[in-house]
Amino acid sequence: MQKLRDGLTETVLYGNELTWHPCTAMAENAEDRERVLQSLNFQSFRRLLFGLLKLGNLCNAIKSKSFIDADSDYECIMYGDFPLAINFSLIFEPGILFLKDVIGRRVEGKMDYEKRALQKLEDYVKEMDYHAGCLRKVLFETEQRPRKDLTEGEVAVTLTEHLLGKLAPGDSYVDDGKTRGKGQCLCGCNESPKYRSTGIGHEDVWHGFIDILFSSHTRIPESIATVTETLSPSTSPLDSETKDEDSPDEETISEDAKGSEDQAIAQTIVFSLLKRQNYPSCQHHLIPNIVITPTEFRVNMYDAMNDILLSSLSLKLFDPKFESLQIESVIILWMVLHYRIFCAGIKVNELKEEFKKIDIQANFRKIAESKWDIYSKSLKENLSHFPEEKKKNPISYDTYWRAKELTYG
Numbered sequence: 190m191q192k193l194r195d196g197l198t199e200t201v202l203y204g205n206e207l208t209w210h211p212c213t214a215m216a217e218n219a220e221d222r223e224r225v226l227q228s229l230n231f232q233s234f235r236r237l238l239f240g241l242l243k244l245g246n247l248c249n250a251i252k253s254k255s256f257i258d259a260d261s262d263y264e265c266i267m268y269g270d271f272p273l274a275i276n277f278s279l280i281f282e283p284g285i286l287f288l289k290d291v292i293g294r295r296v297e298g299k300m301d302y303e304k305r306a307l308q309k310l311e312d313y314v315k316e317m318d319y320h321a322g323c324l325r326k327v328l329f330e331t332e333q334r335p336r337k338d339l340t341e342g343e344v345a346v347t348l349t350e351h352l353l354g355k356l357a358p359g360d361s362y363v364d365d366g367k368t369r370g371k372g373q374c375l376c377g378c379n380e381s382p383k384y385r386s387t388g389i390g391h392e393d394v395w396h397g398f399i400d401i402l403f404s405s406h407t408r409i410p411e412s413i414a415t416v417t418e419t420l421s422p423s424t425s426p427l428d429s430e431t432k433d434e435d436s437p438d439e440e441t442i443s444e445d446a447k448g449s450e451d452q453a454i455a456q457t458i459v460f461s462l463l464k465r466q467n468y469p470s471c472q473h474h475l476i477p478n479i480v481i482t483p484t485e486f487r488v489n490m491y492d493a494m495n496d497i498l499l500s501s502l503s504l505k506l507f508d509p510k511f512e513s514l515q516i517e518s519v520i521i522l523w524m525v526l527h528y529r530i531f532c533a534g535i536k537v538n539e540l541k542e543e544f545k546k547i548d549i550q551a552n553f554r555k556i557a558e559s560k561w562d563i564y565s566k567s568l569k570e571n572l573s574h575f576p577e578e579k580k581k582n583p584i585s586y587d588t589y590w591r592a593k594e595l596t597y598g
């Protein structure tokens with residue numbers, strides 16, 4: 190497991206293959222923007238892995254649980270001694286090819302929606318230094334403002350205004366229940382996002398509010414983000430197999446961090462099932478949830494058709510030396526938010542024979558079997574509150590108690 194994680198975070202994010210200096214970060218014109226893209230090392234994308242996860246018997250998806258109380262009891266699916274993973278560049282191959290075409294100036298014949306997506310990236314790259322400054326101002330801890338003074342809602346607003354919302358294809362909506370006063374971004378830009386009731390799910394199963402909802406340019410809900418405080422490598426789902434072997438001296442996993450991983454997984458699954466329920470004819474049903482903190486993120490994806498659950502390694506948002514945004518992180522976020530164009534889903538039928546024999550399913554369908562009617566037909570969206578949980582009938586053996594007695598034949 191260690192091999193897997195080090196391979197990514199150390200080399201991709203801190204290695205020498207892709208250096209990103211502030212003086213080149215400001216892309217004033219098309220040539221500069223092109224230079225930014227030219228500097229990309231495509232090997233970096235090949236090192237981003239998604240672990241395949243399986244849910245366990247303690248998963249409480251059939252109970253009436255808010256996302257905050259969700260327990261997914263996840264663990265990595267293993268292949269011998271190694272966790273089974275899938276490469277970003279395999280499932281996002283159309284995005285990688287598109288980017289190569291853009292860099293090679295082969296943009297003739299591209300569709301309008303592809304050009305719109307590219308424009309989003311170009312516009313963002315042009316202002317990337319400005320946005321990095323705004324993010325730093327709010328999200329970086331200072332003596333005047335310790336990070337703990339920020340609410341998740343305030344973090345969500347800044348990440349929406351200066352990163353995710355700028356890269357997304359359409360509108361972005363922040364949960365209106367979590368943000369004090371539905372305020373403006375704290376950086377001083379005077380911008381405020383759109384707010385909306387973001388409740389999804391069903392009161393009899395997993396349900397609750399999502400932090401940020403992204404729509405397509407035609408206003409169809411497309412993907413979500415979960416804002417959380419920490420995403421330490423020790424809480425990565427990819428590490429779940431090794432966490433018990435940690436020495437007692439090592440930092441223990443906080444209940445909060447574990448809880449937010451569970452919460453994010455439940456939100457990923459419910460949103461993907463909701464999409465499948467409402468838009469059954471989509472090309473594929475591998476839907477992302479960006480799980481993001483003030484400094485890093487990972488991408489969860491759930492394929493509601495094939496019951497496959499993925500969780501990526503974590504990536505840093507900022508370059509540790511220059512405090513500018515990591516260009517490859519920005520591009521990965523952009524591709525994930527435009528997954529309708531850039532993600533091909535998981536082609537289970539095209540897997541090599543040796544992988545076809547392995548059960549790569551998350552087991553959610555089986556775990557949720559008794560509530561499958563709800564998960565496949567009755568999920569709700571845009572809710573501002575959920576009905577009270579139905580009270581179970583207490584067992585009271587009074588005089589009028591009626592029951593059917595077992596009898597011997």
Ligand SMILES: [Zn+2]
Nearest residue numbers: 323374376378
């Ligand atoms: Zn701002």
